[in-house]
Amino acid sequence: MARPDDLYARYMAAHTAWAAHRTNCTNCRTRRPCPAGAQLVERFARLQDAYLQHQRNP
Secondary structure, X not given: XXXXXXXXXXXXXXXXXXXXXXXXXXXXXXOOOOHHHHXXXXXXXXXXXXXXXXXXXX
């Protein structure tokens, strides 16, 4: 299992990547995510779920 610090870092990096993409992608800002944006959102959501689960059950 990933160390909590590593998991947090990956979770925050995924958020940063998604936010940066969304800033520059009109489709992701106004409609459904584009294929690249959808992959970033999915990664962010998976890492967020894992991080929050770890916080609830250390």
